[in-house]
Amino acid sequence: MNTDNTSLKLEKKFKEAEDFLPLLGTDFVELYVGNAKQAAYYYQHAWGFQPVAYSGLETGRKESVSYVLQQGKIRLVLTSPLQPEGDINAHIDKHGDGVKFIALWVDDARKSYEETTKRGAKSYVEPYIMEDENGKAVISGIHTYGETIHLFVERNEYEGPFLPGYRVWNANVETKDVGLRYIDHMVGNVGWNEMNKWVDFYAKVMGFAQLVSFDDKDISTDYTALMSKVMSNGNGRIKFPINEPAEGKKKSQIEEYIDFYNGAGVQHIALATNNIVETVTALRDRGVEFLYVPETYYETVLDRVGEIDEDLAPLQELGILVDRDDEGYLLQIFTKPVLDRPTMFFEIIQRKGAQSFGKGNFKALFEAIEREQDLRGTLN
Template sequence: MNDMKPLEIKKIFENAQDFLPLNGTDYIELYVGNAKQAAYYYKSAFGFQTIAYSGLETGNMDTVSYVLNQGKIRLVLTSSLVADSPINAHVNKHGDGVKVIALWVDDATKSWEETTRRGAKSVFEPKTEKDADGYTVRSAIHTYGETIHVFVERSHYKGVFLPGFQPMVDANNPSPIGLKYVDHMVGNVPLGNMGIWCDFYAEVMGFTQLVSFDDKDISTEYTALMSKVMSNGNGRIKFPINEPAEGKKKSQIEEYIHFYNGAGVQHIAVATDNIIETVTALRQRGVEFLHVPEIYYDTVLERVGTIDEDLEPLRDLNILIDRDDEGYLLQIFTKPVVDRPTLFFEIIQRKGAQSFGKGNFKALFEAMEREQELRGTL
């Protein structure tokens, strides 16, 4: 990791209070049952590269972590090496899932002070960690469910990841597939909790609400949900928050909360500059995607207008299209990447659009319902 100096990043959403400057997503840490095998999956299927490691060989007797990188995305896959541990308790309760959404900041101490002063519950106070490559400062607060935000200050560190990790170059590093950065991360919360957590991001972290979707926007014959999208001022951190709405059958949000045993990260949206190439590679590597009916493509160009891409490759790959006032976007959603019907990924390419694919909601949620029906959970 190169020395990361504080940045001057333009504020694009004026309604954000922005008392907590955020430079971007630093890393996403998943607690998993078997980090070695999980790392192999994300490398082989998604094209991530191993860059760092912590475990018995580095003097860590309690946990093992593999750090994977692609573009500006860092995934940390962590398992416990001891029987009685919070990590094992987390995996037992939730299955493999996101524990840490780490945010890159210029000042981890100030970030902790500002958020806890405004009501955030502390996970740990600012702590300095050192090795031969310099030092980092990290602090952490709780958010929805058992998910936490870790503030990472690394301007005085030139190591590969964090102190305590050693560089790791694996002979088995499959080629990247064009993933660039984290576009947004979606949280699912129980009924009645969406407003609570949107208020948290507004009041505790200085975010603003970009858009709101109600059950008229996101509904099918059987299920519905509501969602609000929160963003920091520079737009680099976007957190849609979903909650279920009343419907005839169990919605995907209710299914998630049942199997995850509470609130948590539903999906990670990752950006690409060429979704056709990226999704082609993912399919070749065995990644499974939700499927929308062929009829979707009969009228999609009437709805979204002219696009740069030929429609046929998008149809063949089942990639969805939507347009807003700023441009259009291309998106597709994987099936769950874990055994429980919880965590999945979205692949997105923005061609100017700043929205989240509202025009695709009905087709997408009907596809999700078909998967729920196969699982017997609708």
């Protein structure tokens, strides 16, 4: 585990952010899932995540079981219930598999809780200490959109594999990682006219700054539209775009998400790589499905974005999108939903200087999503 105290080393990139916490990075993302053992197998073998820790009956935990996997700085926790009824079952019944906790790594979980709750955050859990033979950690938490929770994790006095109550998980089969490095951003979908409410929440309650705003003129096709604003903490390690539906001729992807998730929640997690061609090739070879991009996209992409380091042919063959801003360019691609419900998916992103989010690709991306919606019969 990385237990060093790094807050003093972090440069503040976005001066508009009040940044009073501060946040050191994403500690982990925890999903409630119907079958954690099988979900862990999927993320190991399809995505190349490595087994880290386990908690369940063998560790004295009677109500639920959790598997912890990691790749680069990305840590996933997959949790399933062991008993009928209860909060985990209710969450899965209502939402399907989905993100429950976005845990943020902090120096001081008590101060993070105090600073956010006094600014209006609804308490999820007051600060408490978890402790075992490997040391102690302090956890606290607040509510955010839907049933999503932000946990504050203070772990600079803990040396174990994950958190107290977990033991090292040694899987019988080794899998090779695919080059994923860290979480670039996580996108939340909220309901009609709720975007600004949650933008204000991140600004006032958590000290974030708004980086960019997209309206229905930026993000629309002939049929559907949405609006989005991107919030970031001061050092730029935590970025949360917030989407809401906009009026269109047909049902947008945000409306489809809200319908099937039964409320607001995490739409997608963007994972960064240093070589998107190698990463996507490995993922595709292991069965991960990506959205289809028509070949016509590549006929004009270099006219729009200019010269890039990569050959266009492998990008076209894999369906990787390209966009440029004033600071450089980026390459990105989106999976199909990774769950049976058309809710959560992943983005793979490689930044070559660009700090934006692929505005030039929105039309092609949304048309690709609409094709999938049409196949599911949820576009009308």
